[in-house]
Amino acid sequence: MALLSKKMQDAINQQINRELYSAYLYLAMASHLESENLSGFANWMEIQAKEETEHAMKFYKYINERGGRVILKDVEAPPAAWKSPLEVFEQVYEHEKKVTSLINNLMKMAKAENDYASESMLKWFIDEQVEEEDNALTILEQLKMARGAVNLIFQIDRALGKRKDD
């Protein structure tokens, strides 16, 4: 198997940075939600942050397997506070859509380079993004339906508190 092209290596390195930023963003959201006494939302967000770190590690391992070199850059600082759980999930959904477009761009690059190994690796992320967007949208829609009603937000909080680390 040919070595990873310089262009693909740089693009995947950039994606490692974006996945780590995602982890950082979700951890900041977890911390914010915890401070608002929404520990179920915070639990969901902590697990989400951990998953993003795992995404970064998948790309990390892949670069190494292909004889490339991982170069880590600064991770941007995320925001620290949000107006409401609704605003949090609006941003989660927008963020995941952006990540999907980044993954799609990587897939385009892999196809253009006839890099079948990268295509195969990226296929997992394409599928994963369908799930990530669906999860975020489901919670966002529930929060929209709750219209800020505290009892309904607590119900959602209780449900999200049941998410298990897998």
Ligand code: MG
């Ligand atoms: Mg991710």
